[in-house]
Amino acid sequence: MKSSIHDLRIFGGTSLFQNPVHVGHPNLLRKQQLERRLSAVLNSGQLTNHGPQVRKFEERLSELMKVRHAVAVCNATTALQILAKALNLTGEIIMPAFTFIATAHAMDWIGLTPVFADIDPVTHTISPSSVQRCLSANTSAILGVHVWGNLCDVESLQNIADEHAVPLIFDACHAFGSSRAGKFAGQFGRAEVFSLHATKLVHSLEGGVITTNDDDLAARCRRLRNFGITGLTEISDIGINGKMHELSAAAGLHSLEDLPEILAVNRRNRMLWAEQLANTSGLNLQSVPQGQQSNYQYVVGRVDASRFGLTRDQLITVVRAEGLFARSYFVPGCHRSVPYSHHAGAECELTVTEAILQDVLQLPTGLAVEPSIIERAGQLLEFIARNSRAIFEEMLRTPVLDHHPQDPVFFGTVATPPQTANAAIPVAGVDGPLRSHVRHADTVPEPHLTTVSEAAVSAMMHQRSGAQ
Numbered sequence: 001m002k003s004s005i006h007d008l009r010i011f012g013g014t015s016l017f018q019n020p021v022h023v024g025h026p027n028l029l030r031k032q033q034l035e036r037r038l039s040a041v042l043n044s045g046q047l048t049n050h051g052p053q054v055r056k057f058e059e060r061l062s063e064l065m066k067v068r069h070a071v072a073v074c075n076a077t078t079a080l081q082i083l084a085k086a087l088n089l090t091g092e093i094i095m096p097a098f099t100f101i102a103t104a105h106a107m108d109w110i111g112l113t114p115v116f117a118d119i120d121p122v123t124h125t126i127s128p129s130s131v132q133r134c135l136s137a138n139t140s141a142i143l144g145v146h147v148w149g150n151l152c153d154v155e156s157l158q159n160i161a162d163e164h165a166v167p168l169i170f171d172a173c174h175a176f177g178s179s180r181a182g183k184f185a186g187q188f189g190r191a192e193v194f195s196l197h198a199t200k201l202v203h204s205l206e207g208g209v210i211t212t213n214d215d216d217l218a219a220r221c222r223r224l225r226n227f228g229i230t231g232l233t234e235i236s237d238i239g240i241n242g243k244m245h246e247l248s249a250a251a252g253l254h255s256l257e258d259l260p261e262i263l264a265v266n267r268r269n270r271m272l273w274a275e276q277l278a279n280t281s282g283l284n285l286q287s288v289p290q291g292q293q294s295n296y297q298y299v300v301g302r303v304d305a306s307r308f309g310l311t312r313d314q315l316i317t318v319v320r321a322e323g324l325f326a327r328s329y330f331v332p333g334c335h336r337s338v339p340y341s342h343h344a345g346a347e348c349e350l351t352v353t354e355a356i357l358q359d360v361l362q363l364p365t366g367l368a369v370e371p372s373i374i375e376r377a378g379q380l381l382e383f384i385a386r387n388s389r390a391i392f393e394e395m396l397r398t399p400v401l402d403h404h405p406q407d408p409v410f411f412g413t414v415a416t417p418p419q420t421a422n423a424a425i426p427v428a429g430v431d432g433p434l435r436s437h438v439r440h441a442d443t444v445p446e447p448h449l450t451t452v453s454e455a456a457v458s459a460m461m462h463q464r465s466g467a468q
């Protein structure tokens, strides 16, 4: 562990984690068994088109979630589109701005207008009162997102939806295995959509599933998933190819068998993080609201810069260099991302969203994260908190900050042109606290990777001392 701030990698020390610790890593157990399963599928000759693996997977999913129908789809983005088409949605759809960009893209791609509502400060899910304010004559549906495994306030949202006679649907991509008042995600609203992407709790490598208790809606989703074909020579709808293939379904069935272990490990990890951070002032883990069971797929907290002594982005800079690849999430927010920033529908007030985008921090969990990793990471965070003032001052003084050799932010695939001498470094989507720390830079020599929130990290890494 570090005994002085000069042991920190950003000041030339050695990274705490030589092998980086990612926020998420595919949960994958019993690989040989999976290989045998996949090989049996390959030998069966049936590779796709609603084969036995997909049918069995759908059956297992509906049993588990206690819902009448589970419609397996190639990914959740396509599943959201199929669902919206199956409901004949047109015009505006109210959704949170605080979600993975796919939620907005899926709707916009099929001609719907996302209207971004604010979120609840505790659960980070869509705020019913904000939804009320976003309603208009053009609203055709409300789309809640169960962020981080926390379920939305489904009862209040349902009341609003019923009152205005619009369907309520959910993006449940984060919520596999979560429940509210004893009811599993998958049973709420008219329908819900789950992602089975490799980084999700349960996964089919890539994949998605629509769940619903509505027989007609399920039948329509099934038709739309298969080009709208209903018989040998019959085409009833304008459908798409949204089919899940057999290998994917077999991987999904395999993953489902590990669900109890994955949930137990996530719960344990969340508890360990809470223990480790109990004395770290200014870094507060999100708590699960009463009456809910979370799958703890994500461990998230908020960095209160005034108490912690560093902003969230400054903290990310320090820990990523140590190999703890903590992340901000959903930055810059759907409403601030280029395709939507001048959006006609985006007029709702997003005060809570804006605040959370500035300070939310995602920490590693999942099967790959051992207790010893959390213990060391917790000690590191505590050390940083204790020395935050000295670290901040040193960050202002130190000429060149260093980063972790395996950080994809610096060794990725998207290159941006070098900065010119003494130009202010643009930090896309990050204003406020970080801006005050981003100063004019000398030339940044190599092209470096920039994803939106990582631009902040990148900018800080390349700043020079005294160049105000």
Ligand code: T4K
Binding pocket: 022, 023, 024, 025, 026, 075, 076, 077, 078, 099, 100, 102, 103, 145, 171, 173, 174, 194, 195, 196, 197, 198, 199, 207, 208, 325
């Ligand atoms: N709605 C919501 C709320 C969602 O979260 C998502 C997807 C969707 C809709 C759409 O669902 P899909 O159409 O994808 O089914 C990832 C995923 O690409 C995305 O599926 C997911 N949400 C989103 C939250 O996360 P990234 O870019 O943030 O993750 P990525 O690729 O950086 O992976 C996270 C970490 O996992 C990395 O640190 C490396 C590690 N990793 C990742 C992969 C894929 C591995 O170790 N191995 C791997 O194979 O988007």
